[in-house]
Amino acid sequence: MVLKYADRMEQVKGLETREIIKFIGNPDIISFAGGLPAPELFPIEELKRISVRVLEEGGTGALQYVPTDGYLPLREKIAERMQKMGITASAENILIINGSQQGIDFSGKIFLNPGDVVICEKPSYLGAIGAFRAYQAQFVEIPTDNNGMRMDELEKALASTSNVKLIYVTPDFQNPTGITWSAKRRKEFIEIINKHNLPVIEDNPYGELRYEGEMINPIKSYDTEGRVIFLGTFSKILCPGFRIGWVCADKEVLSKYILIKEAADIQCNTMAQREVTLFLEEYDIDGHIEKIKLVYKRRRDVMIKIINEEFPPEAKYSIPEGGLFTWIELPEHINGRKLLEKAQEQKVAFVPGGCFFPNGGHENSIRLNFSNMPEEKIVEGMKRLANILREELIN
Amino acid sequence: MVLKYADRMEQVKGLETREIIKFIGNPDIISFAGGLPAPELFPIEELKRISVRVLEEGGTGALQYVPTDGYLPLREKIAERMQKMGITASAENILIINGSQQGIDFSGKIFLNPGDVVICEKPSYLGAIGAFRAYQAQFVEIPTDNNGMRMDELEKALASTSNVKLIYVTPDFQNPTGITWSAKRRKEFIEIINKHNLPVIEDNPYGELRYEGEMINPIKSYDTEGRVIFLGTFSKILCPGFRIGWVCADKEVLSKYILIKEAADIQCNTMAQREVTLFLEEYDIDGHIEKIKLVYKRRRDVMIKIINEEFPPEAKYSIPEGGLFTWIELPEHINGRKLLEKAQEQKVAFVPGGCFFPNGGHENSIRLNFSNMPEEKIVEGMKRLANILREELIN
Numbered sequence: 001m002v003l004k005y006a007d008r009m010e011q012v013k014g015l016e017t018r019e020i021i022k023f024i025g026n027p028d029i030i031s032f033a034g035g036l037p038a039p040e041l042f043p044i045e046e047l048k049r050i051s052v053r054v055l056e057e058g059g060t061g062a063l064q065y066v067p068t069d070g071y072l073p074l075r076e077k078i079a080e081r082m083q084k085m086g087i088t089a090s091a092e093n094i095l096i097i098n099g100s101q102q103g104i105d106f107s108g109k110i111f112l113n114p115g116d117v118v119i120c121e122k123p124s125y126l127g128a129i130g131a132f133r134a135y136q137a138q139f140v141e142i143p144t145d146n147n148g149m150r151m152d153e154l155e156k157a158l159a160s161t162s163n164v165k166l167i168y169v170t171p172d173f174q175n176p177t178g179i180t181w182s183a184k185r186r187k188e189f190i191e192i193i194n195k196h197n198l199p200v201i202e203d204n205p206y207g208e209l210r211y212e213g214e215m216i217n218p219i220k221s222y223d224t225e226g227r228v229i230f231l232g233t234f235s236k237i238l239c240p241g242f243r244i245g246w247v248c249a250d251k252e253v254l255s256k257y258i259l260i261k262e263a264a265d266i267q268c269n270t271m272a273q274r275e276v277t278l279f280l281e282e283y284d285i286d287g288h289i290e291k292i293k294l295v296y297k298r299r300r301d302v303m304i305k306i307i308n309e310e311f312p313p314e315a316k317y318s319i320p321e322g323g324l325f326t327w328i329e330l331p332e333h334i335n336g337r338k339l340l341e342k343a344q345e346q347k348v349a350f351v352p353g354g355c356f357f358p359n360g361g362h363e364n365s366i367r368l369n370f371s372n373m374p375e376e377k378i379v380e381g382m383k384r385l386a387n388i389l390r391e392e393l394i395n
Numbered sequence: 396m397v398l399k400y401a402d403r404m405e406q407v408k409g410l411e412t413r414e415i416i417k418f419i420g421n422p423d424i425i426s427f428a429g430g431l432p433a434p435e436l437f438p439i440e441e442l443k444r445i446s447v448r449v450l451e452e453g454g455t456g457a458l459q460y461v462p463t464d465g466y467l468p469l470r471e472k473i474a475e476r477m478q479k480m481g482i483t484a485s486a487e488n489i490l491i492i493n494g495s496q497q498g499i500d501f502s503g504k505i506f507l508n509p510g511d512v513v514i515c516e517k518p519s520y521l522g523a524i525g526a527f528r529a530y531q532a533q534f535v536e537i538p539t540d541n542n543g544m545r546m547d548e549l550e551k552a553l554a555s556t557s558n559v560k561l562i563y564v565t566p567d568f569q570n571p572t573g574i575t576w577s578a579k580r581r582k583e584f585i586e587i588i589n590k591h592n593l594p595v596i597e598d599n600p601y602g603e604l605r606y607e608g609e610m611i612n613p614i615k616s617y618d619t620e621g622r623v624i625f626l627g628t629f630s631k632i633l634c635p636g637f638r639i640g641w642v643c644a645d646k647e648v649l650s651k652y653i654l655i656k657e658a659a660d661i662q663c664n665t666m667a668q669r670e671v672t673l674f675l676e677e678y679d680i681d682g683h684i685e686k687i688k689l690v691y692k693r694r695r696d697v698m699i700k701i702i703n704e705e706f707p708p709e710a711k712y713s714i715p716e717g718g719l720f721t722w723i724e725l726p727e728h729i730n731g732r733k734l735l736e737k738a739q740e741q742k743v744a745f746v747p748g749g750c751f752f753p754n755g756g757h758e759n760s761i762r763l764n765f766s767n768m769p770e771e772k773i774v775e776g777m778k779r780l781a782n783i784l785r786e787e788l789i790n
Contacts, residue, residue: 003594003622003648005510006530012654038457046460051446051666060434063442063634075674098493098660105659113401130523130658133399134504165399182666199398227398252397259407263525264500265493270636271446275774317438 011133030381032303033349035175035205035236035324036372040293044237046283047275054274062271063394068262070096070246071273075220077280078232078246080237085207085222087230096117096268097259100205104128106247106260107166107201108135116165119157121149123356123365125203128168139358140164142173146318148181151188158196167193167200171219172207173323175347176356176367180192180321199253200228206323207217208289211297213321226250228256232340234276236324237289242272293322296371300326302378303370309387312393324371327353330364334392336362342392346384402509407529425776427698428744430570430631430719431767437634441678449669457666463657465491465641466668472675473627473641480602481616482625484643490652491663493638494602498626499523499670501559501655502596503530511560516551517545518751518760520570520598523563528771534753535559539569541713543576546583548597553591562588562595566614567602568718571751571762575716578611594648595623598630603684603715605768620644624652626764629671629692631719632684638668688717691766695721697773703780707788719766722748725759729787732758737787741779 054062069075075091082089097103104127112118114136120128122141129139140161142153146355148171169189171181181189193200200221220230226249233245247257261267279285300319303326307317316329330336336352342351353365370378449457463468470486477484492498499522503694507513509531513525517536524534535556537548543566555560564584566576576584586594597614608715615625621644628640656662674680698721702712711724725731729745738744748760765773 004506005651006504006506006511006560008508009505009651012651012658014657015655034460036460039459042455042458044450048447048450052443054543055439055443060437060439063436063437063439063636065429065431065635086408096665101658102660108403110404111399111401113403116401127658127661131476134655134658162600165401185411197398241458241461243660243662243664256404256407259409260529262409263407263496263522263529264659265638266496266522267638268493269638269667272664306660326768 008134008136011136013130013133029349030349030377030384031349032368032370032372032373033351034372034382035369037236037240038292038295038371041295043279043283046279050275050278051271054271054278058274060242062274063328064270066267066268066270066273068267069258070094071270071277074273074277078248078275082230082248086217087248087253091244092251093248093254095247095254096273097245097261098268099235099240099245099267100203100231100233100245101127101131101255103229103245103247104201105131106166106257106264107168107229108132108137109260110256111199112137113165115163115165117161119154119164119167120358121169121174121351123176123362124168124358125170126355128203129356129358132168133146138311141359142220143356144177144179146179147187148179148185149328151192152188154192158192164196164198165197168203169200169219170203172204172216173209173320175206175323176325176351176353177327178318178320178323178325180216186219186222189219192226194225198227201230201231202228207231208237209293209296209324210295211300212324220248226253229253237285237292238276238279240297240342242276244268244276246270293336297325299370299375299378302366302375303382306379306382306386310383312390314393315389324369326370328366328368330389331393332353332368334361336366339366339388339392342388343385346388348381348384398446403529403531404532407758408525408528424742424744425768425772425779426744427763427765427768427776428746429767430764433687433690433766436690437680438674438683441674445670445673446666449666449673452668456671459665461662461665463662463669464653465489465663466665466672467669469672472672473643477643481612484641486671487646487647488643490642490649490656490764491668492640492642492656493660493663494630494635495626495628495640495695496526497599498624498640498642498652499563499596499598500526500529501622501652501659502563503527503532505651506561506594507532508560511559511586512556512558514549514559514562515753516564516569518571518748518757519563520565521750523598524751526754527563536752537576539572541574543574543580544584546580546587549584549587553587559591559593562593563591563598564595564614565598567599567611568604568720569716569744570601570718571720571748572722573715573718573720575611579616580613581614584614588622589620593622596626597623597625600628601718604688604691606688608716610682610763615643621648624648632680632687633671633674637664639663639667639671639673639713653726681756691719694765694768694770697770698763698777701774701777701781705778707785709788710784719761719764723761723763724787725758725761725784730758731761734761734783734787737783740782741745741783743776743779
């Protein structure tokens with residue numbers, strides 16, 4: 001029996017993230033693979049109290065359907081946080097979604113016909129590449145430098161590509177490179193997208209996890225025309241298991257996301273929406289984020305120190321000012337996927353860089369996560385990786 | 396500023412369900428509109444204990460990412476329930492999704508190219524119509540009788556329609572009509588879909604809510620070729636706020652759903668998955684379902700009694716053996732949408748029948764939900780409706 005699938009399924013492949021998630025909770029593996037938060041930082045005692053209170057105070061309402069756009073007090077709280085980032089928003093601009101991944105998927109559904117072009121950073125987040133492929137997208141990758149996407153290259157691409165329908169960017173501590181766009185670059189970018197009337201997905205899961213340097217407001221804060229659709233999430237600042245993220249967009253654009261949400265899965269988990277709300281109302285999320293930042297900064301520093309001291313000098317690395325990842329470029333003859341096989345023999349995992357390039361190539365890179373493992377495991381795992389790399393470079 | 400949306404967005408319209416959900420919790424309205432469970436039956440004390448235990452025993456794992464296919468103990472428990480319905484299944488055949496609506500959406504994504512035909516019952520579930528429209532589906536509606544979809548009409552449609560890619564059915568206590576397919580009809584149906592090698596979505600949110608008559612095994616239980624994809628949910632037997640449903644399918648077919656789930660939103664809420672698991676492990680869900688059935692049966696009986704005694708004889712109604720809905724056909728000159736306007740003036744709500752017909756027409760019908768309102772409100776609301784109808788028929 002072979003059923004006939006839609007054409008799009010030819011482009012839908014398993015993501016490397018699936019393989020990555022298999023390592024979760026396996027204590028034998030030192031994993032720099034997933035973008036996993038440190039579970040020991042989850043505010044579990046607070047959430048225990050909150051989950052009972054949500055049922056005591058909210059009663060059966062916490063278990064019933066709610067409107068598709070989400071629980072109003074949560075949308076109001078999120079709008080307040082958006083305002084602190086310089087974004088003009090009220091609850092009417094917020095839709096609650098199952099983590100920012102769902103916002104990426106909906107963006108593909110709302111904007112892309114088969115064959116349409118998505119412009120993205122080179123490299124880009126592999127979950128976004130996977131989501132857009134399911135809408136039969138093509139990709140034009142724009143080179144980046146230390147200040148983010150290169151605007152000269154973006155203009156060149158826009159001048160020579162006819163069917164661009166969407167731009168997808170992660171301007172803060174990008175996944176996978178850790179790069180953050182400068183304020184100047186953000187302003188130039190807004191001018192360009194306004195000229196071309198293009199919608200932009202600003203994916204911002206890590207923006208609040210800055211370990212040094214000054215915060216730069218999101219691209220959305222420079223958007224006066226409603227072309228930027230901002231995606232946020234509580235996955236990295238609270239916990240991913242709740243699957244609570246949000247879309248912040250112009251009301252007219254947001255109405256499309258609400259229609260699609262309704263057809264896709266009606267609404268997000270009601271209890272989780274109320275739990276996050278109560279946490280925001282009664283606990284100090286900014287203080288909690290400060291705690292996370294302290295721990296992750298130290299982990300980043302430990303990782304960078306070992307790269308610096310023990311990795312062969314041919315390995316070029318970035319020092320991200322925030323987020324969860326650092327990115328390593330290796331000499332061209334080193335293949336990240338083959339390197340992973342050797343690392344796994346030594347019980348170390350990471351993500352080969354090639355899968356972040358939708359049009360292929362660049363197999364000589366790897367992405368390393370520093371948020372999930374305790375410092376001593378980072379030391380041990382990175383030393384193992386350094387050994388493997390040295391051996392590879394000798395052969 | 397007008398952004399350019401994908402072609403599919405022209406077919407994506409707001410569902411009447413959105414309007415319906417606005418009535419939730421408004422104590423002034425007697426609503427027969429939504430397919431809402433009775434909130435007073437949610438096992439709230441048990442869920443309070445469970446939510447704490449999930450965090451105490453599961454620790455941070457209850458808040459972290461889990462594999463896309465879902466929490467293994469939950470998939471095992473669901474597979475056991477499937478076996479009790481005569482379906483051969485193990486955890487490998489189960490994917491956890493955000494309520495069965497997400498399974499409908501994924502089915503459209505996996506099977507439909509623009510312009511492809513979905514065959515459905517006439518009338519059919521409006522949430523499915525909405526989900527498939529987002530994949531630019533066309534619909535061929537097959538007439539039903541008291542034993543379900545008419546097989547002669549199905550064969551006729553298959554013989555005369557070239558691009559059928561999917562069949563969507565709700566054989567148990569259908570939404571909106573309340574009709575249940577006979578076992579004979581189910582067997583004939585399987586023969587036909589095998590001959591045509593067509594995938595079938597068997598949507599079964601109400602199957603366990605039978606108030607009289609004998610249980611008939613799902614169509615999936617007659618499927619030896621892996622062509623039937625069964626969608627289940629805890630929304631009506633536990634609570635909808637968790638958004639926990641499942642796909643039960645052949646492993647090869649299920650692998651497509653897992654790929655699409657990963658690209659769509661990575662996974663379902665981890666805590667909710669564990670909460671449902673603990674409820675299944677340590678509480679008596681079958682006993683809980685019996686309690687629900689007792690209450691809903693009485694509510695159905697009260698509703699039917701008033702239709703029988705007070706509605707004009709021109710109103711033709713069904714007595715469903717289970718589920719949440721009854722369906723009323725009115726004389727052709729009565730329009731359900733206009734009737735709703737008058738009912739709302741009297742603070743009564745229902746869903747006009749026309750929106751369950753993807754190709755239009757049949758505005759002289761209405762769907763009434765009997766699960767959500769207490770008996771005295773059913774009496775009061777139905778009497779108001781009877782008055783409105785009598786007046787309409789005089790004019």
